[in-house]
Amino acid sequence: MVHKFKQLGYNIVLDSDSNGVHVLDDCAYDMLDLISAPMSEEMPLNLPAQLAKYSEDDVRGAYAELYTLYKEGSLFAEDDYKKYSDTMVKSPVKSMCLNVSHDCNLRCEYCFAQTGDFGGERCIMPPEIGRKAIDFLIERSANRENIELDFFGGEPLMAWDTVMETVKYARSIEKQHGKNFRFTITTNGVLLDDEKIEFINREMVNVVLSLDGRRETTDRIRKTLNGKSAYDVIVPKFQKLVKGRTTEGKTDYYVRATFTKYNLDFTEDVLHMRELGFEQLSAEPVVTDEKEPFAITGADLPRIYSEYDKLCEVMANRTKDRFNFFHFMVDLDQGPCAIKRLRGCGCGNDYVAVDPNGNIFPCHQFVGIDKWKMGNLNDGTFDDEIKSYFAKTHLYSKQGCADCWAKFYCSGGCNANSYIYEGDCRKPHKLSCELQRKRLECALALAVHKALADSK
């Protein structure tokens, strides 16, 4: 499947099924609307007339070059990946979201976890559940060496003893089991202090720091319990953490914003975060019920598209104070293999979430939905049927994915969003698909821009 689009002044072509990315001149770009596979070596006789605004030499030359791509397999490649999806089986569990706290010290209006309690009681995970989670991962991860565990909530710093105990326990036994634990944490930063910053920067391979950008954007929707500015509390702490981290040579962190209908000019929030000294940035669209006043709806898409265009231009033209924007990152040569791309959401298969009481769910977004409870760490139960269902939930079992040009970059999207907003894990959330495709165009354009600049 071929997708062509214009971005940053380039005529870009993505050949989805080979992952070939090409930049075409106008003649070749227009020609792509007139040809299809199988291509013949001989140029169709009517092409020069159909492309009369170009010289016959240019038409012949462009056709010959496109034919070369076709023969090389980087244009009009066939989608022959379904055979791999037919053999996909359950994977070892090697990744976990540990909800150490079902409580939070902020009251963000858009919180999917109902401000931290996930619709249940507010509680903190005891350290013994954290240790059982480590034992579960060691037992269930088979021969996988790298094990990921994300401390999440609610606000995980409210369960600091459990965080420390869980890490300490994992470190004490990982070598004897041939495992390498990679810890991450997602925090609002309110409770950060020097001790926690030092521990996080030593033990966590990645840190996600929640901030929505400008003071007015952040404080409008990320509310403190005492009515004071969340921005003023959080920003200095994040700056201290990131400074300590980067001084030690660790570059993996994200300062992560959620944008809503209130700040569709989110480029300004991204740039503000850069001005605060952060280089690894993210701004993600809120996913929520359309009835919420801050919800993004289909009517907002043109505005959001133009904002992504603006951000893409800003990044392409920056010569100093550069930054990474999470959703515009793409590696055209060293990215995941095609097998990995068939099943982009690991939930319920190689990834699970555990709540403070030890209940196991397919992922953090399913936590609290009884229908999807997979088991419990205390009684050793674990539902293999749910695991099998998610193992078979891939690009070729999801509605519409096989026919989408973005399939090998999005890999089917978020199963939980699909379930919550479309009623079926295998029915992708349409609004998320639209945004994903636009972001991918920007990401590819920036990759093209960099590749061409590097080649000069």
Next chain:
Amino acid sequence: MKHVVTVNKANLKASAEKGGCGKCTSSCQSACKTSCTVANQKCESVK
């Protein structure tokens, strides 16, 4: 080439034949987890 510049290796098909080792990070496509979407990941078998 005069009309076309190719910017990558178009190696997806080859990657399928030797893929699926499971060494790479599990992915999550949820908006609340800026950690591991597929496009942001690298193959950990290729060093």
